[in-house]
Amino acid sequence: MEWEPGAGEQAPAVLGGGRTGCLGRLVQVLLFAALIAIAFVGQLWAWGGAILGGEVNPAAVTAIQSLAALAVLLPFAAGWRAGRERAIYRMWWAAALYPLLLAATRLLPPTQSQAVLLLQLVLTLLFAAVLAWPLRRRRVSQVIRSTTGGAAAGAGLLALPWVLFGALGSPEDLLLALLLGLAFGAAAALLVLRLWLPSLELDSRGRGADIFTGGLAAGAALVTMASGLSLNGLQLVLMVALPALSWLAVALFYTSPPAGVVPAFDWRPPALLLGLSSATILAFTDAGPLALEAGDAALGWAWRAAGISVASGWLWALMALLLRLHWGTSGQEHPVFGRVVWGGALLSAALAVLLYFVAGQPGFYGDRLFVILNTQADLSPAVQMRDYDARRQYVYRTAVAHADAGQAGLRRTFEQFGIPYTPYYLVSAIEVDGSLLARLLLANRSEVSRVLPSPRLRPLPGSMEAGQQEAELPPDHGWNLALIGAEQVWAAYGARGAGIVVGQSDSGVDGAHVELADAYRGRGGSDDYNWFDPWSHTPAPVDYGGHGTHTLGSVLGNNTGVAPDATWIACANLQRNLGNPALYLDCLQFMLAPFPQDGDPLHDGDPLRSAHVLNNSWGCPEDHEGCDPASLQPAVDALRAAGIFVVASAGNDGPRCGTVTDPIATYAGAFTVGAVDAQRNLAFFSSAGPVMVDGSGRTKPDIAAPGVDVWSAYPGGQYAMFSGTSMAGPHVAGAVALLWSADPTLIGDIDRTERILRETARPFSGEMMDAAGLLVGEESPVPQPAATPNPGAVLLDVGLDSQAACIRQASAGQTPNNLVGYGIVDVYAAVQRALKADE
Numbered sequence: 001m002e003w004e005p006g007a008g009e010q011a012p013a014v015l016g017g018g019r020t021g022c023l024g025r026l027v028q029v030l031l032f033a034a035l036i037a038i039a040f041v042g043q044l045w046a047w048g049g050a051i052l053g054g055e056v057n058p059a060a061v062t063a064i065q066s067l068a069a070l071a072v073l074l075p076f077a078a079g080w081r082a083g084r085e086r087a088i089y090r091m092w093w094a095a096a097l098y099p100l101l102l103a104a105t106r107l108l109p110p111t112q113s114q115a116v117l118l119l120q121l122v123l124t125l126l127f128a129a130v131l132a133w134p135l136r137r138r139r140v141s142q143v144i145r146s147t148t149g150g151a152a153a154g155a156g157l158l159a160l161p162w163v164l165f166g167a168l169g170s171p172e173d174l175l176l177a178l179l180l181g182l183a184f185g186a187a188a189a190l191l192v193l194r195l196w197l198p199s200l201e202l203d204s205r206g207r208g209a210d211i212f213t214g215g216l217a218a219g220a221a222l223v224t225m226a227s228g229l230s231l232n233g234l235q236l237v238l239m240v241a242l243p244a245l246s247w248l249a250v251a252l253f254y255t256s257p258p259a260g261v262v263p264a265f266d267w268r269p270p271a272l273l274l275g276l277s278s279a280t281i282l283a284f285t286d287a288g289p290l291a292l293e294a295g296d297a298a299l300g301w302a303w304r305a306a307g308i309s310v311a312s313g314w315l316w317a318l319m320a321l322l323l324r325l326h327w328g329t330s331g332q333e334h335p336v337f338g339r340v341v342w343g344g345a346l347l348s349a350a351l352a353v354l355l356y357f358v359a360g361q362p363g364f365y366g367d368r369l370f371v372i373l374n375t376q377a378d379l380s381p382a383v384q385m386r387d388y389d390a391r392r393q394y395v396y397r398t399a400v401a402h403a404d405a406g407q408a409g410l411r412r413t414f415e416q417f418g419i420p421y422t423p424y425y426l427v428s429a430i431e432v433d434g435s436l437l438a439r440l441l442l443a444n445r446s447e448v449s450r451v452l453p454s455p456r457l458r459p460l461p462g463s464m465e466a467g468q469q470e471a472e473l474p475p476d477h478g479w480n481l482a483l484i485g486a487e488q489v490w491a492a493y494g495a496r497g498a499g500i501v502v503g504q505s506d507s508g509v510d511g512a513h514v515e516l517a518d519a520y521r522g523r524g525g526s527d528d529y530n531w532f533d534p535w536s537h538t539p540a541p542v543d544y545g546g547h548g549t550h551t552l553g554s555v556l557g558n559n560t561g562v563a564p565d566a567t568w569i570a571c572a573n574l575q576r577n578l579g580n581p582a583l584y585l586d587c588l589q590f591m592l593a594p595f596p597q598d599g600d601p602l603h604d605g606d607p608l609r610s611a612h613v614l615n616n617s618w619g620c621p622e623d624h625e626g627c628d629p630a631s632l633q634p635a636v637d638a639l640r641a642a643g644i645f646v647v648a649s650a651g652n653d654g655p656r657c658g659t660v661t662d663p664i665a666t667y668a669g670a671f672t673v674g675a676v677d678a679q680r681n682l683a684f685f686s687s688a689g690p691v692m693v694d695g696s697g698r699t700k701p702d703i704a705a706p707g708v709d710v711w712s713a714y715p716g717g718q719y720a721m722f723s724g725t726s727m728a729g730p731h732v733a734g735a736v737a738l739l740w741s742a743d744p745t746l747i748g749d750i751d752r753t754e755r756i757l758r759e760t761a762r763p764f765s766g767e768m769m770d771a772a773g774l775l776v777g778e779e780s781p782v783p784q785p786a787a788t789p790n791p792g793a794v795l796l797d798v799g800l801d802s803q804a805a806c807i808r809q810a811s812a813g814q815t816p817n818n819l820v821g822y823g824i825v826d827v828y829a830a831v832q833r834a835l836k837a838d839e
Helices: 024-051 056-078 082-107 109-133 143-156 161-164 171-195 199-200 205-224 234-252 268-284 290-292 297-325 337-358 381-384 388-406 408-416 436-443 479-483 486-493 546-556 581-592 634-640 726-740 750-760 790-800 803-812 827-838
Strands: 363-365 368-373 421-424 429-433 446-453 501-506 567-572 613-615 643-649 672-676 703-706 710-715 718-722
Touching: 024 056, 024 082, 024 205, 024 234, 082 109, 082 171, 082 199, 082 205, 109 171, 109 436, 109 672, 143 234, 143 268, 143 297, 161 268, 161 297, 161 337, 161 388, 171 199, 171 205, 171 234, 171 408, 234 268, 234 297, 268 297, 297 388, 297 567, 368 436, 381 634, 381 827, 388 408, 388 567, 388 581, 408 421, 408 429, 421 581, 429 581, 436 446, 446 581, 479 486, 479 703, 479 718, 486 726, 486 790, 486 827, 501 546, 501 726, 546 710, 546 718, 546 726, 546 827, 567 581, 581 634, 613 726, 634 643, 643 726, 672 726, 703 726, 726 750, 726 827, 750 827
Parallel strands: 501 567, 501 613, 613 643, 643 672, 672 703
Antiparallel strands: 368 429, 368 446, 421 429, 710 718
16 A cells, blocks of 8 residues: 555645744654653653652543643644644644553553453554544555665664563563554554655655655654553663664655656555564563563563664664665666565565574473462371371371362363363462463363463573672661570570471572571582472572572571571572562462472372471562452462461551562461561561452461571572561571471470460561651551451551551551561570470
């Protein structure tokens, strides 16, 4: 399809007389800057607000951004006198409609990225169809074939950094990216064809000047349109990379030589350039839910690729302007030129494929589905078993048998269709590679309770190792150990955690660190049953994030830990500090019944090698990682039934009430920990109860521990000081290890252990820090009913958003409360109580 005014077809009626003077040029520059600023401010607000955890609605922000641009441009698009400039303003105004049209797609949760892209594809096709009506089909000339080859060659070269740095999702993701990219390219090209190019019929300044001006105008339109495309910050990358192609795209519109011939324009070559380039970025950049939180990693590489694309696009455009693409002074194209152009296109495509397989990240790394079945194993008989070994074996064998029986039909179906899957038993569930269609089919199966997203991070081209810390352990590092009484236990009872196995599920562990190496149960190379990495399947302990080494160091580090003589095993459920339901379950299963490196968790697990106490300094938020409120509850209940003590950090979304929201901290079966500082003041970030996501109103956390400015181990033999409830939870895991080491009769007795920790906890008498580290003054006590079966319900009466309500509840001495539960852990008092009870 092409528009040929010279062939008798009348140009659209957007033209008019008048040429722009200095004031008009100033207005044009100001509107150009305003349009760019509105788009970038809007999307930085939408993405940055979500990164910082604010209550930002990306759909609303995108709509506001579009409406602001439409309002600014409307007077100029409607009434500007000079036809050439008025055409630009109308093109910009129409471009601002596109993100407004797509804004509603961002109402979908980030875990539904395929649904977002599919809906955006439908709306983009609708937008392009309106612009394409009516256009008449034209004969394809030799020049059009050459410009199409040039578009393909340009797109191939511009794809090189993306195939080198990026990674593909699933085949469905690739198909959606290709279709959406091509639809977007067509919409953008038709926008320029219908609203800018007709103005050149009456007011052309020469082909070079027209291409330069048109490139600037089209670039602003591309920035605006790209702001509505994709999700989770990828739109910002598109807003930078695509406008660099605008000059080349405008040059590719020309299908006739310059020597005395009326220009004709065809939208297909620029549509191909923009479409393939958009599709490449969409396909090779992770825009799934985890990308929002891993922006410093995945999107960091995307920004590098975008920078290279910008430089390449500008260089390519300069060549097109200098050579006038391929038109000579004679106005005739050399017959060999078309073959050369298409040869370049094939060469660039071959180079991209070579880079992908030799230096890229070949393969598919799409998100998956986590399918939870209706029935879960009844493990309640295990609680009554006095023999600890028999108890653990019963839980493992019963849960596996239930999963094998209940999942048999689904497994057969997956095998018949050749669909890869991973079965689980601690929660009867299956993780499966799948798409939107698979999700709909699974949801209608009678044995399926629900289907959750199981997002996966795509691999990165560079190292994920934690940054080096230059700090050495300071002499006053142990305030946290003294505060909870660990040093008193060592001195008075000689109990240091010997004989207790601590299970650590986190970003991994630096197994060679001097604080941790001698406590690894697999030291000497026996990594079977002691280390599991479901992410990368590394054969020995490694920590790419640093978080796991730091938290484990607080549990049992030689100089930094509560229980330095305890033994550890570990599992890597986090990569770049992120996970999903299946990965968290992988590690919870490994802690109940460890298995060999190449073993089958359902049949090669050995529950007699289980951990005694688990530290879980992580949470699984539904909006990004896919866990619904009850997704991991059967696993925690099963571990408790097996006599394994599960410690969970409360989260860092405080100080408002109702901010303990993410599994597994919300569960009654987990012992949840908030954070205090050296002065026993509650940390401003420490999440507070009650638990509202499941409607229970359950009081959380259960207890508090040091979590502000805590020194511990860090990968590379270094040390680091961090703050968070992630730092508080390990103190309680270490306290349980000390308690069970001092009194082995407590091993597996979860109820009695919790009761001792609660009854011996120090009452909270401090204050609450605000975000600036200042103390918030105490409020007068809230009158309490004579009997309050659920203290969290009192908070609901005063409002979840009332910070003062949480302070008043704790200040009134109410126990438990939704700030610190029963108080601050005192392991010395706990050991005293346990040993006294045994006398």
